[in-house]
Amino acid sequence: MTKVCSKCKRELTETHFYKCGTKLQNYCKSCYSKYAKNYYSNEDNKIQRRKTIKKYKLLHKNVVEERIKRWRNNNPKRSWIYGTLGGHKKDGHKIMIDIESLYNIILYIENCSICNKTLNWRHKGRGPKPDSPTIDRINNDNEININNIMIICNQCNTTKGSRTFKEFIKYCHYINEKFYIEE
Numbered sequence: 001m002t003k004v005c006s007k008c009k010r011e012l013t014e015t016h017f018y019k020c021g022t023k024l025q026n027y028c029k030s031c032y033s034k035y036a037k038n039y040y041s042n043e044d045n046k047i048q049r050r051k052t053i054k055k056y057k058l059l060h061k062n063v064v065e066e067r068i069k070r071w072r073n074n075n076p077k078r079s080w081i082y083g084t085l086g087g088h089k090k091d092g093h094k095i096m097i098d099i100e101s102l103y104n105i106i107l108y109i110e111n112c113s114i115c116n117k118t119l120n121w122r123h124k125g126r127g128p129k130p131d132s133p134t135i136d137r138i139n140n141d142n143e144i145n146i147n148n149i150m151i152i153c154n155q156c157n158t159t160k161g162s163r164t165f166k167e168f169i170k171y172c173h174y175i176n177e178k179f180y181i182e183e
């Protein structure tokens with residue numbers, strides 16, 4: 001099945017069009033993106049759109065919640081990214097990494113980079129658990145960027161605290177010397 005974009009007049013396959021309900025939009029994706037970018041650069045249109053979304057969410061509360069729940073279930077790592085970056089932003093950290101880059105980093109990470117325990121990307125409910133994945137800022141800079149992060153479990157992150165990674169290793173050596181256990 002193909003369709004002609006009413007804007008650029010190209011004949012394109014269905015995947016080149018966004019859906020509007022069950023029907024395809026009249027503009028192709030790239031034409032629509034250009035149109036939307038232009039339209040929502042206007043402050044009034046932006047406010048109007050926020051109002052429409054808010055109204056929709058109120059009217060279809062259960063549907064929206066169900067959809068979010070399903071999405072979270074199917075995308076545990078992406079869902080984790082939104083939660084974690086949101087939390088760091090709230091704590092005043094500068095986020096200098098985009099969602100896709102972070103997603104590519106964590107895509108194949110299943111274990112804590114320090115203690116190797118299996119990470120649970122799907123925790124529900126309040127507060128992190130010992131095996132919840134966390135972003136550690138290696139040099140404890142305020143900034144979160146691709147060169148400054150390590151994915152470690154919440155337990156290791158709590159133990160490391162505000163130390164830099166170097167200070168943390170020194171601390172571990174200190175503990176090891178002071179309380180050395182003979183096996």
Ligand SMILES: [Zn+2]
Binds near residue numbers: 006007010027030
């Ligand atoms: Zn087009």
Ligand SMILES: [Zn+2]
Binds near residue numbers: 116117152153154
């Ligand atoms: Zn760990």
